Amino acid sequence: MxxxxxxxxxxxxxxxxxxxxxxxxxxxxxxxxxxxxxxxxxxALSGYYRGGFEQKMTKREACLILGVSPSSSQAKIKQAHKRIMLLNHPDRGGSPLIATKINEAKDYLESKKP
Missing domain, CATH: 1.20.5 (Single alpha-helices involved in coiled-coils or other helix-helix interfaces)
Incomplete structure (x- = not known):
């Protein structure tokens, strides 16, 4: 056509x-x-800590990781640790490095408390 x-x-x-x-x-x-x-x-993410981990754990970094204030009680530190570890545990697909840092932060803050 x-x-x-x-x-x-x-x-x-x-x-x-x-x-x-x-x-x-x-x-x-x-x-x-x-x-x-x-x-x-x-x-949107401005409320979260941006940046890598420091070479040696500091009180500021430990508080940022666990999301607690420097004057938090032992119970509050343990509660924050448990909540964060449930979300980031390696057995549930979380990173082993992150889990290690979370545990290190808890240990650091517990050792600095009287």
């Missing part, structure tokens, strides 16, 4: 037109979404 090429060209131009219209309409929304994702990435 001689008119098939003409029909296909028209359909192609229509598809390009609708695609351009779609992009123009939703480009502004996509830009806003991108800005929201950027702020989420920087602000």
């Amino acid at each position: 001689p008119g098939t090429g003409l029909i296909l060209a028209g359909l192609g131009l229509a598809a390009i037109g609708y695609g351009g219209r779609f992009l123009k309409r939703y480009a502004k929304n996509a830009e806003n979404l991108y800005k929201k994702v950027e702020t989420l990435q920087s602000g």
